[in-house]
Each structure stands twice: as structure tokens, then as C-alpha cells.
Amino acid sequence: MMFSTRTEYGVRVMVELARRNGDSPVSLTDIAASEELPLAYLEHLVARLRKAGLVEGRRGARGGYLLSRPAPNISMAEVVEALEGSIAPIECISQDADGGVVCSRETDVDHVCPTKLLWTRVQGSIVSTLQDTRLSDLVQQRPAVAA
Amino acid sequence: MMFSTRTEYGVRVMVELARRNGDSPVSLTDIAASEELPLAYLEHLVARLRKAGLVEGRRGARGGYLLSRPAPNISMAEVVEALEGSIAPIECISQDADGGVVCSRETDVDHVCPTKLLWTRVQGSIVSTLQDTRLSDLVQQRPAVAA
DNA sequence: TGATATCCTACTTGCGAGGTAGGTTTTCCG
DNA sequence: CGGAAAACCTACCTCGCAAGTAGGATATCA
Numbered sequence: 221m222m223f224s225t226r227t228e229y230g231v232r233v234m235v236e237l238a239r240r241n242g243d244s245p246v247s248l249t250d251i252a253a254s255e256e257l258p259l260a261y262l263e264h265l266v267a268r269l270r271k272a273g274l275v276e277g278r279r280g281a282r283g284g285y286l287l288s289r290p291a292p293n294i295s296m297a298e299v300v301e302a303l304e305g306s307i308a309p310i311e312c313i314s315q316d317a318d319g320g321v322v323c324s325r326e327t328d329v330d331h332v333c334p335t336k337l338l339w340t341r342v343q344g345s346i347v348s349t350l351q352d353t354r355l356s357d358l359v360q361q362r363p364a365v366a367a
Numbered sequence: 368m369m370f371s372t373r374t375e376y377g378v379r380v381m382v383e384l385a386r387r388n389g390d391s392p393v394s395l396t397d398i399a400a401s402e403e404l405p406l407a408y409l410e411h412l413v414a415r416l417r418k419a420g421l422v423e424g425r426r427g428a429r430g431g432y433l434l435s436r437p438a439p440n441i442s443m444a445e446v447v448e449a450l451e452g453s454i455a456p457i458e459c460i461s462q463d464a465d466g467g468v469v470c471s472r473e474t475d476v477d478h479v480c481p482t483k484l485l486w487t488r489v490q491g492s493i494v495s496t497l498q499d500t501r502l503s504d505l506v507q508q509r510p511a512v513a514a
Numbered sequence: 515t516g517a518t519a520t521c522c523t524a525c526t527t528g529c530g531a532g533g534t535a536g537g538t539t540t541t542c543c544g
Numbered sequence: 545c546g547g548a549a550a551a552c553c554t555a556c557c558t559c560g561c562a563a564g565t566a567g568g569a570t571a572t573c574a
Contacts, residue, residue, distance in 0.1 A: 350485075
């Protein structure tokens with residue numbers, strides 16, 4: 221297994237927010253009930269989404285959460301990255317400021333990491349897939365659109 | 368992070384076996400030394416590779432391991448799956464016997480899991496990337512080692 | 515003013531990755 | 545034949561983190 225259930229839950233929350241998108245915010249109590257997830261745990265997830273600027277919270281009675289942007293403007297790469305921390309297939313791989321892929325095993329210039337090519341390819345395919353999928357794509361209920 | 372270091376190490380072992388591929392087997396002692404990995408831990412990894420039929424062991428003095436097949440005939444999907452157990456982006460997703468993607472959250476026919484589309488896409492892109500990359504692709508990118 | 519919600523901090527728990535240890539069996543080589 | 549060197553096997557340890565709980569402080573509406 222590669223992504224934590226935290227990410228799974230978080231994506232479900234985002235879909236639910238997009239689905240009920242309207243003038244009034246949606247409370248986590250409602251979402252916890254309809255998705256059958258523990259409220260206290262959802263609060264942690266949503267904190268990540270909020271800090272990433274994907275949702276906005278309204279405090280107090282009749283409060284809740286709203287999407288910061290319309291669903292078509294939110295890529296699932298943003299959502300997953302906010303929940304997961306970062307998107308890297310393996311510990312030694314990360315992205316530098318320029319978006320280039322860095323392998324921490326390559327301390328020496330001579331010593332090219334033979335597996336870097338593999339993880340770079342995997343990383344690229346995951347990220348581009350997540351970027352191409354928008355939150356709005358998951359809202360429209362179409363049965364079985366498997367790839 | 369998505370793949371364990373077990374998978375990272377295992378891939379490095381496979382690359383090393385492919386690189387030194389010849390008539391005589393390569394011992395884990397050698398690989399552990401050159402890759403700077405703990406021998407006892409490598410034994411566990413290689414056991415998985417052996418059970419998956421990717422590698423053959425020769426016991427006794429002058430023994431070691433050999434690739435069961437030529438490197439171009441080994442896809443990295445096989446290697447990663449042997450090491451990781453299975454390739455699924457998330458707990459609720461798995462593959463059935465026909466290769467179709469199954470979501471364990473979809474108990475009811477009415478209740479289509481809205482996030483299944485996302486994980487299906489991610490799963491597909493990872494698997495196809497791993498299948499397209501052969502073990503031999505990772506070997507040929509370093510100046511030839513003195514034999 | 516009370517109910518309802520976000521928001522914040524601290525704690526608990528279970529599990530699996532990562533690694534160690536020590537043995538048994540097999541095979542080569544001198 | 546007798547080590548030595550290797551695979552092979554089983555059991556164990558430990559530590560970090562995901563997953564979840566708990567309880568409160570703060571904000572807002574009716």
C-alpha cells in the first residue's frame with residue numbers, strides 16, 4: 221500500500237465538499253456522519269487541507285468548511301500532496317525548488333544511482349496523473365469509467 | 368513515501384545481479400559489501416525474489432544468486448510486486464483475477480465510490496510505467512566496471 | 515446566553531518496516 | 545575427508561508513525 225488512509229479519507233472529504241458546494245458551509249459533523257468516519261480524526265485531515273489553502277473554515281454555529289476555489293480549479297495533485305506531505309515513490313527521491321528530481325544517494329558525481337531512472341519515471345507518471353485529474357472529475361457520478 | 372526501502376534495496380540487488388551477470392553466481396556477501404547494505408536483511412529480500420521465480424540460488428561454497436531470466440525479459444513490475452507484495456495505491460484498491468480493479472468500499476451496487484476513478488488512474492499509470500521499464504534499462508547507464 | 519462549530523494540543527495504541535541473531539543444510543575445494 | 549563458504553530458515557527485537565482519542569479554548573449565530 222502506498223498512500224495512507226489519511227489521504228483516502230481526505231480525498232473523500234474534498235469530494236463531499238465539492239458535491240455539496242453552495243452558499244453555506246458544510247460541517248465536519250455532517251461529513252463524518254455521511255462518510256462514516258470519526259469526526260475527531262477528520263479534524264486533523266482538514267487542518268492539513270486548510271493550511272494548504274484548499275479549504276476555508278467558518279467558525280461558530282452554522283459554520284463548517286468551503287472549497288477555497290471552484291472544483292475544476294483544484295487538481296488532485298494538490299490535494300494528495302497536502303494530505304501526504306509530498307509525493308515521492310521512495311525515500312531517496314524528492315523534488316528540488318526547480319521541480320527537478322533529486323536522488324539523495326547520489327552524493328558523488330561519479331556514482332550515478334542506477335535505480336534513479338526507475339523512480340523518476342514512476343514519480344513522473346503519478347504526478348502527471350494526479351495533476352490531470354481535477355476534483356470536479358470525481359464529483360460527476362458515472363458508473364465504471366475504468367482505465 | 369510510497370514504496371518501502373525494502374523495495375529500493377531489492378531493486379538495487381536485481382540491478383547488481385544483472386550487471387554482474389555471467390556464468391558464476393554472485394554471493395550476497397559481495398552485493399552487501401558493494402551496496403553497503405546489511406547482509407542479514409538482504410537475505411530476507413532475496414527470499415521474496417526467489418519465491419517469485421526471479422532469481423535462483425546456488426548453495427554451498429562458491430554459491431550465490433543468478434537471474435532466472437535474461438534482464439530484458441524481466442519487467443520492473445514483477446520485481447516491485449515480488450518485493451512489495453502487491454502494487455496498489457491505497458488499501459481499498461486491489462486487482463481481481465481478471466486484472467480488473469476492485470474497490471472494497473463498493474459493497475453496494477448503488478453506492479459507487481467517487482474516489483475509485485482517481486485510484487484506478489493512479490494504479491494504471493504506476494503499473495504501466497513499471498511494466499514498460501525492464502531490468503536491462505537500469506543496467507546500461509554507468510561506465511563499464513572493470514572485470 | 516447557549517448551542518454549535520472550528521481550532522488547538524496532548525496523549526494513546528497497534529502494527530509493520532527495518533534489522534539482528536543464530537542456527538541448519540548444502541556444496542565446493544584443498 | 546573436513547573445513548569454509550554460502551544459501552536457507554525461524555525467531556526475535558525495536559522504534560517510528562499512522563490512526564484514533566480526549567479535552568479544552570475560541571468564535572459565531574440565533
